[in-house]
Amino acid sequence: MPSMATGNNNNNNNQFVNRKNKIDQQRKSLPIASVEKRLVEEVRKNDTLIIVGETGSGKTTQLPQYLFNGGFCRDGGIIGITQPRRVAAVTVAKRVAEECGVELGQKVGYSIRFEDVTSMSTRIKYMTDGLLLREALLDPYLSRYSVIVVDEAHERTVQTDVLLGLLKDVQKKRSRSSNASNNDHVKSNNGALVKEENNGQTSSGFKQQLVKKLNPLKLIIMSASLDARGFSEYFSGAKAVHVQGRQFPVDILYTAQPETDCLDAALVTILQIHLDEGPGDILVFLSGQEEIESIESLVRENLKKLPEAKQKLLILPLFSSLPSEKQMKVFTPAAVGFRKVILATNIAETSVTIPGIKYVIDPGLVKVRSYSPDSGIESLIVVKTSKAQALQRSGRAGREGPGKCFRLYPESRFEGLDDSTVPEIKRCNLSNVILQLSALGVDDIIGFDFMEKPDRMAVIKSLELLYLLGALTDEKKLSDPIGHQMARLPLEPNDSKALILASQFGCLEEMLIVVSMLSVESIFYVPREKLEESRAVIKSFSSPDGDHLTLLNVYRACLEFLEKNKTENSNDKAEKNLRRWCKDNFINNRSLKHARDIYKQIRENVERMGLKISSCGDDTLQLRRCLAASYFLNAALKQPDGTFRVLANGQIAEVHPTSVLRRTKSECIIFYNLVQTTRNYVRNVTRIDYLWLAELAPQCYALKD
Structure with a gap:
């Protein structure tokens, strides 16, 4: 019936037009829209520009579109936008593709570790900063890009800091090459790979590109922090432009005295707001999952004591390891008459904007990773927020209207906070950074032009680790083939070495699963x-040999369930059934799906490298031996009191309560990581034979006569 088809088409067209009009209106209402022409002109005039724009100004979604429309892709160049977090790169790319009215992966796409949704026609490309670093291995001039935008630079992740140093260098090379002939070879300040070595091979093992005539690279640094001086000074006095955000006034309230119990203070404030303040949702910043779950149960208990009419409070947690379907609940409006209270980690500071928030509770604490090069311990420690973080948090109360922020500390403490967060490069294990820089031909790590220099001892310890893993030569260059192979894998150095060794131990199939x-x-x-x-x-998946093999059992059980389901159902139905299976077995479906994606990607990588993929089946002895040969620096011996002493540094630690070997009688174990919370814990543990260490890692261990 033609008339019906026409009617449906008209309806679809109307819906499309209405949606397009709504998107256009939203774009025009963004604060950044009023300065579109000025921003494009500033980028034209300045090779480096710093844009300071508050969260909600529209800078991340709009600026790349302004630049595209302004002709910055005219010669086929790409506008690349880096993000510190995968989730931001994906969600923003989807939104911008919708705004442009194009299919994701065509004009607008994204590329993150283990997932590439781009094509030859992609001109606006969102990606993680680590992904762009890896691209530089193959293309040291980043010649495909006309503009690179480093977003959320204020977060100062280690990958962002390395990327800033690299981009500063690439920009100099591109400027020089635009005036140089095709045969010129340039040596950059950072010693990155721009000259011929080893009969035409660069030190990274890739064929050297001849310096082509390239247009200068436009570089834009975007930050939500109001202080742009550090970035401006680093880029030789680069111009900074401020873009106003959509910010309503927020009343800041402080406590009269310091709080001794932050959880109790947060609980009292939640109930006080719920009972005494007008409508509007509450966002509470807490330092981790444990604190969130404690507050959640305390609020539930106290709500029961209130009159029924006052119990209409919806409690929603938000932290990174929460299954995605539970995370999405925070974006759903509460039912009429109800108020939401969202208990979140700092994931809610800048990464996601939650509608409906009118009240923010900020205890002024955040959990950060900290690495001690002396002990080799990576700690999760709770520290005070910086002023910049405190301002980001309070700003969340003023996105849709006037709001209030309850800081659970005195005003005098706010004045004493650091202006900004300590850069991650000052507090993390640098072995992966050094491996990446070595692959880029940077031999002098200490002399690399970091925005802030890392701790010298941290650099030395990381170099020692790479030597022991066989990744570096005595001349601090990548070894051949192991160092080059490790640099090609987008993994931590220990994990890369584990995969390379597993091909020799005949258990690469299993090690791919474990690493994923x-x-x-x-x-x-x-x-x-x-x-x-x-x-x-969970006990039904447990292996008496440890956590690595337990993870292997979970993955294999998942594959078995999926394959059986696919013989009886469509792929979509089988995946739906798998989600139910995960829920029934207390498995985080999102994490498992991510692991399956990673497995697929790394498998392709090792196949391209020519590594032999074979399986050890149910005989997992070789897998445990391979784990010992790869993670030998993470070996620990049992002590008389039941604790374990880490052989590499003498640290005493307990097996983490979540491990299947929590009450193990094993004399010797290897672990995946050592973390410090209230005490030292080793996580992801597998039992090994002590004698294997001298056999498999003689560079580190020897048997006494």
Whole structure:
């Protein structure tokens, strides 16, 4: 019936037009829209520009479109936008593709570790900063890009800091090459790969590109922090432009005295707002999952004591390892008459904007990773926020209207906070950074032009680790073939070495699974109210040999379930059934799906490298031996009191409560990481034979006569 088809088409067209009009109106209402022409002109005039724009100004989604429309892709160049977080790169790319009215992966796309949604026609490309670093291995001039935008630079992640140093160098090379002939070879300040060595091979093992005549690279640094001086000074006095955000006034309230119990203070403030303040949702910043779950149960208990009419408070947690379907609940408006209270980690500071927030509770604390090069311990420690973080948090209360922020500390403490967060490069293990820089031909790590120099001892310790893994030669260059192979894999150095060795041990199939599972957030999701039930279910996957083999069992069980389902159902139905299976087995479906994606990508990488993929089947002895040969610096011996002493540094630690070897009788173990919370814990543990260490890692261990 033609008339019906026409009617449906008209309806679809109307919906499309209405949606397009709504998007256009939203774009025009963004604060950044009023300065579009000025920004494009500033980028034309300045090779480096710093844009300071508050969260909500529209800078991330709009600026790349302004530059595209302004002709910055006319010669086929790409506008690249880097993000510190994968989730931001993906969600923003999807939004911009919709705004442009194009299919994702065509004009607008994204590229993150283990996932590339771009094509030859992509001109606006969102990606993680680490991904762009890896691209520089193959294209040291980043010649495909006309503009690179480094977004969220204020977060100062280690990858962002390395990228800033690299881009500063690439920009100089591009400026010089635009005036140089095709045969000129340039040596950059950072010693990055721009000259011929080893009969035409660069030190990274890739064929050297001849210096082509390239247009200068336009570089834009975007920050939500109001202080742009550090970036401006680093880029030789680069111009800074401020873009106003959409910010309503926020009343800041402080406590009269310091709080001794932040959780109790947060609980009292939640209830006080709920009972005494007008409509509007509450956002509470807490330092981690444990604190969130504690507050959640305390609020529930106290709500029961209130009159029924006052119990209409919806409690929603938000942290990174929470299954995605539970995360999405924070974006759904509460039912009429109800108020939401969202208990979140700092994921809610800048990464996501939650509608409906009118009240923010800020205890002034944040959990950060900290690495001690002396002990080799990576700690999760709770520290005070910086002023910049405190301002980001309070700003969340003023996105849609006037709001209030309750800071659970006195005003005098705010005045004493650091202006900005300590850069991650000052507090993390640098071995991966050094491996990446070595692959780029940077031999003098200490002399590299970092915005802020890392700790010298941290650099030395990381170099020692890479020597022991066989990745570096005595001349601090990548070894051949192991160093080059490790640099090609987008993994931590220990994980890369494990895969390379596994091909020799005949268990690469299993090691691919183990490394993929260790690369994601916690595989098991255990709600407090189902603790006993979950323990019984998780035990069915447990291996007496340890956590690595338990993760292998989970992955294999998942594949078995999926394959069986696909013989009876469509792929979509099988995936839906798998989500239900995950829920029943207390497995985080999002983490498991991510692990499956990583497995697929790394498998392709090792196949291209020519590594032999074989399986050890159920005989996992070789897998445990390979783990010992790869993570030998993470070996620990049992002590008389039941604790373990780490052989490499003498640290005493306990097996983490979540490990299947929590009550192990094993004399010797290897672990994946050592973390410090209230005490030292080793996580992801597998039992090994002590004698294997001298056999498999003689560069580090020897048997006494």
